[in-house]
Amino acid sequence: GENVEQHPSTLSVQEGDSAVIKCTYSDSASNYFPWYKQELGKRPQLIIDIRSNVGEKKDQRIAVTLNKTAKHFSLHITETQPEDSAVYFCAASVDNFNKFYFGSGTKLNVKP
């Protein structure tokens, strides 16, 4: 089965700096890669996703890059703000199989 690894487990940055979280996956059949943000005591919420037919996707301060050959994808947050502080999860799945494999999460702390 699929194995998703996520690094780092914790990340502390100064407000305004960039943050990068990386994930690797093992199953070359995986073709959909969402990122979820989970604030303390709240449910995970989708913030951005990418499919294997593109290499990069941006949404304001958030971007995701995908390297299919190397089987890794990354979340980039620019101009971080204190409200970006949360746990971020990556995931990988194969279209139409309804089975998601999650990374272990990265706790991001943005210091004001």
Next chain:
Amino acid sequence: ETGVTQTPRHLVMGMTNKKSLKCEQHLGHNAMYWYKQSAKKPLELMFVYNFKEQTENNSVPSRFSPECPNSSHLFLHLHTLQPEDSALYLCASSQEGSDTQYFGPGTRLTVL
């Protein structure tokens, strides 16, 4: 948010108790999921239902018994649980053909 709701939000039970967790989605989706979220571990997929049929049972012990009476409701029946089953149990839903999963707020379960 009212898209995916879960009750109860908190549950404390003894190892000999029987209880049920409830999930309801108001999004018109046809796939529902149970996840277990333990501290410092990846989100673990437990069960998947598509159109009320169970399509995935991720080697979950029989002390967890899911039930999906219709595409809007999902239950997780619990009996003779162990302390290591203490975790946050998250329900999610999605629409076939779309990979986006919407999570409920979770039930924080403590087994004494």
